[in-house]
Amino acid sequence: MNTIKKTKWGIIGCGKIAHKFAQDLSTVPDALLFAVSSRSLEKAKNFGDTYNAVHCYGTYEELSKNSDIDIIYIATPHVFHYENTLMCLRHKKAVLCEKPFAMNRIQVEEMIDTAKNNNVFLMEGLWTYFLPHYQYVLNALESKEFGAVKKIKADFGFAADFNPDERLFNKNLGGGSLLDVGIYPLFAAVSILGYPEKIEAEATLGKTGVDESCTMQLFYKNDVIASLFSSITQKTNTEAIIECEKGTIFIHSKFHEPSHLTIQKNGVSEKINFDTKTHGYSYEIIHAQKMLSQDCKESTIMSFDRSIELISLLDSVRNIIGLHYVNNTN
Numbered sequence: 001m002n003t004i005k006k007t008k009w010g011i012i013g014c015g016k017i018a019h020k021f022a023q024d025l026s027t028v029p030d031a032l033l034f035a036v037s038s039r040s041l042e043k044a045k046n047f048g049d050t051y052n053a054v055h056c057y058g059t060y061e062e063l064s065k066n067s068d069i070d071i072i073y074i075a076t077p078h079v080f081h082y083e084n085t086l087m088c089l090r091h092k093k094a095v096l097c098e099k100p101f102a103m104n105r106i107q108v109e110e111m112i113d114t115a116k117n118n119n120v121f122l123m124e125g126l127w128t129y130f131l132p133h134y135q136y137v138l139n140a141l142e143s144k145e146f147g148a149v150k151k152i153k154a155d156f157g158f159a160a161d162f163n164p165d166e167r168l169f170n171k172n173l174g175g176g177s178l179l180d181v182g183i184y185p186l187f188a189a190v191s192i193l194g195y196p197e198k199i200e201a202e203a204t205l206g207k208t209g210v211d212e213s214c215t216m217q218l219f220y221k222n223d224v225i226a227s228l229f230s231s232i233t234q235k236t237n238t239e240a241i242i243e244c245e246k247g248t249i250f251i252h253s254k255f256h257e258p259s260h261l262t263i264q265k266n267g268v269s270e271k272i273n274f275d276t277k278t279h280g281y282s283y284e285i286i287h288a289q290k291m292l293s294q295d296c297k298e299s300t301i302m303s304f305d306r307s308i309e310l311i312s313l314l315d316s317v318r319n320i321i322g323l324h325y326v327n328n329t330n
Contacts, residue, residue: 007289008034012060013075014047022051024281037063064091078174082107089114094121108311112304123299124307128256130283132274147245152226154185157236169208176210182230184256189226203321
């Protein structure tokens with residue numbers, strides 16, 4: 001009787017997003033949650049017991065040294081992505097690192113160079129790229145079915161209770177709207193239109209120095225504009241609207257998660273639904289495993305170039321709005 005060879009996953013960090021990832025990992029037949037780690041062994045064991053992990057560790061390095069692990073998912077706060085990724089790569093471990101890849105382009109470039117030098121797979125975990133509805137939109141736009149893109153409007157905002165000690169409002173943990181949720185509207189623009197010719201941005205900086213909201217305008221050739229907004233103090237529709245020469249695509253709320261579309265073309269509206277039974281992380285999991293099975297060191301979808309484009313865009317917006325993080329290169 002043939003048994004499926006399972007990809008052995010490790011998870012570093014046991015927060016909210018790690019729970020969703022572990023839940024989706026359990027739905028992928030050839031994936032196994034092999035090890036989990038937290039800075040607290042008790043927390044790691046509680047997480048591991050919940051999702052039937054084979055090993056639980058009280059330090060990240062212990063997990064990264066486990067020779068049986070095939071790939072490690074990094075789910076720690078933004079400011080730790082860089083150091084956690086480098087540690088794993090230097091232990092010759094493949095890495096799927098949650099977005100944003102790191103705090104700035106200099107860090108991202110070092111992560112990529114380290115992956116290349118150690119000949120191991122590395123990918124930024126920007127899960128939206130792999131979702132069925134988003135792939136449908138990209139394929140439709142590439143086919144020119146709707147003609148050229150004329151305008152993009154995308155937002156992501158929610159109203160969080162102010163707490164200076166929480167990660168969202170903590171500058172030392174990379175808090176603020178831009179890195180946490182603004183990355184999604186920016187990703188929508190860069191994945192559809194590429195890097196802009198000009199960037200305008202303004203932000204509301206709160207008591208703790210983080211951007212509580214950020215308005216961004218990206219300008220492209222032929223008068224194409226992407227109008228983007230993010231906020232951690234204001235609830236928005238969290239949708240993306242793509243206006244084209246021959247029609248408009250509406251990605252409904254929440255556009256960065258498994259969602260559905262409305263297509264308006266020639267005066268006719270058509271709704272398109274996608275049957276997604278998981279949180280949505282399963283699609284990037286399946287892709288990462290495919291890359292490993294093909295001995296790829298870089299994703300064919302979320303490429304190094306795309307990650308560099310995205311972090312460069314985030315850096316540019318931060319510089320414009322005057323948002324600088326302590327203990328980071330820029």
